[in-house]
Amino acid sequence: MSTESSSKNYYSTRFLVTIFILFALILILSVFFSERIVDSGSQLIESLGPEFLLFVLGGFIVQMIDGSAPIAASLTQKLPIKTMMIVVGLVVIAASIRIIIVSFL
Numbered sequence: 001m002s003t004e005s006s007s008k009n010y011y012s013t014r015f016l017v018t019i020f021i022l023f024a025l026i027l028i029l030s031v032f033f034s035e036r037i038v039d040s041g042s043q044l045i046e047s048l049g050p051e052f053l054l055f056v057l058g059g060f061i062v063q064m065i066d067g068s069a070p071i072a073a074s075l076t077q078k079l080p081i082k083t084m085m086i087v088v089g090l091v092v093i094a095a096s097i098r099i100i101i102v103s104f105l
Contacts, residue, residue: 030037
C-alpha cells in the first residue's frame with residue numbers, strides 16, 4: 001500500500017516539475033521574442049476591423065443569455081403556470097383556458 005502511494009506522489013511531483021519547466025521555457029522565450037510578439041499582435045489587431053467587434057459583442061450577448069437560461073429555468077419551475085402567464089401579459093381568462101387545454105393534451 002505504501003508503494004502505491006509513493007508511486008502516486010512520484011508521478012504527481014514529476015508532472016508538476018514538467019509543467020514548471022514548460023512554463024519557465026515559455027517565459028524565457030517570450031522575453032527573447034517579446035518585440036516580435038508585440039509587432040505581430042499589433043498587426044493582427046489592425047487587420048481585424050470593425051466587424052470583429054460586432055462578433056465579440058454578439059458572442060458576449062449570447063454568453064449572457066446562455067448563462068442566464070438555467071437561472072430563468074429554475075425560477076420558472078418554481079412558479080405556477082397561471083402566474084407565469086399573467087406575468088407574460090395574458091389575461092386571467094386566457095391563462096385559464098390555456099391551462100385547461102394543456103391539461104387535456
